[in-house]
Amino acid sequence: MIEPVTSAVAPATGTPFSPGPELPLAARYRSADPIDWHGSMVYPMYTEQLTGSATTLTLTLLSATPPPGLRGLGMGLSVVDGYVGVDRRRLAGVDVWRDALERGITVELSAVQRGALYSLTPVWLDTDGTARSWTGNYGIVVERAANGRTVLWCSLGAGPPHFADLVVEVSATPADTTPMPAIGMPARVTGRPGSATGSRAAANGPVASAAGPLATGNGPHTASTGPLATAGGPFAAAAGPIGAAADSRAGAHDPSATTNGPVEAAAPQGSARSVPDTETTARDYRSALYDLGVAMFARGEEEQACELWSQAAADGHGPAAYDLGVVRFRQGDFDEAERYWRIAAEQRGVRAMAGLAELLERRGAETEAKLWRTRAITAKTVAESLSRRAV
Numbered sequence: 336m337i338e339p340v341t342s343a344v345a346p347a348t349g350t351p352f353s354p355g356p357e358l359p360l361a362a363r364y365r366s367a368d369p370i371d372w373h374g375s376m377v378y379p380m381y382t383e384q385l386t387g388s389a390t391t392l393t394l395t396l397l398s399a400t401p402p403p404g405l406r407g408l409g410m411g412l413s414v415v416d417g418y419v420g421v422d423r424r425r426l427a428g429v430d431v432w433r434d435a436l437e438r439g440i441t442v443e444l445s446a447v448q449r450g451a452l453y454s455l456t457p458v459w460l461d462t463d464g465t466a467r468s469w470t471g472n473y474g475i476v477v478e479r480a481a482n483g484r485t486v487l488w489c490s491l492g493a494g495p496p497h498f499a500d501l502v503v504e505v506s507a508t509p510a511d512t513t514p515m516p517a518i519g520m521p522a523r524v525t526g527r528p529g530s531a532t533g534s535r536a537a538a539n540g541p542v543a544s545a546a547g548p549l550a551t552g553n554g555p556h557t558a559s560t561g562p563l564a565t566a567g568g569p570f571a572a573a574a575g576p577i578g579a580a581a582d583s584r585a586g587a588h589d590p591s592a593t594t595n596g597p598v599e600a601a602a603p604q605g606s607a608r609s610v611p612d613t614e615t616t617a618r619d620y621r622s623a624l625y626d627l628g629v630a631m632f633a634r635g636e637e638e639q640a641c642e643l644w645s646q647a648a649a650d651g652h653g654p655a656a657y658d659l660g661v662v663r664f665r666q667g668d669f670d671e672a673e674r675y676w677r678i679a680a681e682q683r684g685v686r687a688m689a690g691l692a693e694l695l696e697r698r699g700a701e702t703e704a705k706l707w708r709t710r711a712i713t714a715k716t717v718a719e720s721l722s723r724r725a726v
Contacts, residue, residue, distance in 0.1 A: 360474045360496060367712050370474075372496065377474040381487055382713055385417060385451040387509035390444045392453065396436035397486065397502040402494040407460035408433055408501055410489075411468055413706060414444055415713040416683070417451035428706050430458050430466070436503060443510060452713045457489045457501055468705055472496040621652040628655065637662065648675055653682035660690065669694060680707065685715045 360370070360377060369376040394410060401408050412419060413428030420443040421429055431440055444453050457475070458468045471492025478486040489501040628643035641662055647655035660675035673694055679687030688711035695704035 360472045361470050361492060375476050377476055379474060380454045380456045381475050381477060382452055382454040383507060385444055385446040385453060387511045388446050389510040391441055391508050391510045392444055393439060393441045393506040394431055394436055395439040395504045396433065397504055398499065399433065399501050401459070401491055401500050404462045405459050405493055406462065406464050408491060409436060409458050410503060411456050411458045412453065413709045414453045415451060415710050416448050417444055417446040419444055454709055454713050455487065455505065457491055459491045459493060467492060469708065621647045621650050625652055625655045648678055653679045653684045657684050657687045660687065664694065669698065683714050685711050688714065
């Protein structure tokens with residue numbers, strides 16, 4: 336069964352390890368980087384770049400030994416700057432459940448711009464049938480086998496860490512001939528999936544080389560700096576959406592900061608083509624509105640600043656939409672905060688994505704909140720990879 340996204344992924348081998356007073360794995364993640372757990376590198380998600388405009392992704396279940404009481408398990412798939420094609424629909428994410436994984440399922444991922452990524456995380460159904468992800472002792476150990484196979488050893492969040500809860504093989508193949516530049520650096524995955532302490536189902540683990548599986552080529556990509564999370568869970572916005580991780584787009588400004596004057600907007604990025612005068616004029620006009628709003632906000636003229644930002648946001652200025660959402664959130668106007676953060680989030684504003692996820696979760700829309708959290712961390716990964724490449 337395959338459904339529109341409702342949650343995320345999981346890996347692990349060996350007997351469940353009783354963490355005692357230790358924090359659950361979900362509380363330890365601070366980015367897409369792996370954590371070292373008893374000698375194994377455990378990822379909060381598996382992320383790869385799409386190397387073409389279209390890619391076929393095949394997921395196949397190898398084994399499953401989930402904790403007792405769960406009503407279902409599977410993998411959550413989401414795409415940033417692209418979509419999943421399912422039954423002639425274009426979706427930002429889907430949950431692929433066990434019945435589909437057992438048969439082996441192939442879906443087509445399409446990129447809409449350079450730097451598109453897909454990510455996988457474990458999902459499961461509690462005893463009451465509620466879809467869960469991003470909680471408890473969930474995580475993924477990535478095995479790169481000698482024959483080129485990629486296997487994800489997943490621990491579900493229910494119970495102690497156990498990376499044989501769900502074991503899935505992943506295969507991605509470009510489905511077109513349109514090249515897309517690769518970004519990011521290869522990540523090394525050390526340790527063996529079976530190296531976690533404990534004895535349950537140890538015989539089910541793969542035989543890995545002494546050095547441990549090596550992730551080369553395109554993945555998994557990981558962020559290297561800055562958390563998007565608090566101890567309350569992976570990639571959650573900070574205590575409030577205000578002041579979440581730095582935006583991936585230039586020109587963003589936090590209206591909560593004290594300034595002595597207008598903040599100069601970043602210069603428009605150049606391109607190989609000449610920008611029409613009308614386009615340049617419109618962009619300059621939006622930036623001017625935004626800068627003037629920043630200056631007025633610094634002088635305490637909040638509503639005048641919001642009026643200018645609303646004009647800029649209406650014309651597609653992401654930082655203005657984000658700042659306006661911050662103000663409306665603080666005023667308790669959550670409908671308006673959501674509306675403006677959506678505008679900024681659709682333009683890959685990472686702070687807006689994190690804030691939107693936090694707001695949606697508070698309003699009970701947990702499914703969509705999980706999706707925006709995934710998009711926030713993967714968008715942040717793209718931005719940091721591009722930044723490292725430009726140095």
